[in-house]
Amino acid sequence: MGEPPAMADGDDPVVVTGFEATRARKLTPGEKEANRVLAAGRAPVKRDFVIAALPPSFNSAH
Numbered sequence: 622m623g624e625p626p627a628m629a630d631g632d633d634p635v636v637v638t639g640f641e642a643t644r645a646r647k648l649t650p651g652e653k654e655a656n657r658v659l660a661a662g663r664a665p666v667k668r669d670f671v672i673a674a675l676p677p678s679f680n681s682a683h
Contacts, residue, residue, distance in 0.1 A: 637659060639660070640653075640656055
């Protein structure tokens with residue numbers, strides 16, 4: 622059958638998840654840094670979703 626056709630960059634969606642530690646396996650410094658980078662990119666986007674999900678009465682000034 623051969624190899625599948627080459628796809629251009631950005632054609633396939635990618636889900637990037639962080640590294641998880643267990644009691645038996647701690648994260649390496651590189652894995653910790655990768656988690657920090659992912660969290661920094663995720664934080665600004667997540668805030669918008671949280672605000673949008675709140676009821677309108679919660680967003681009004683008190």
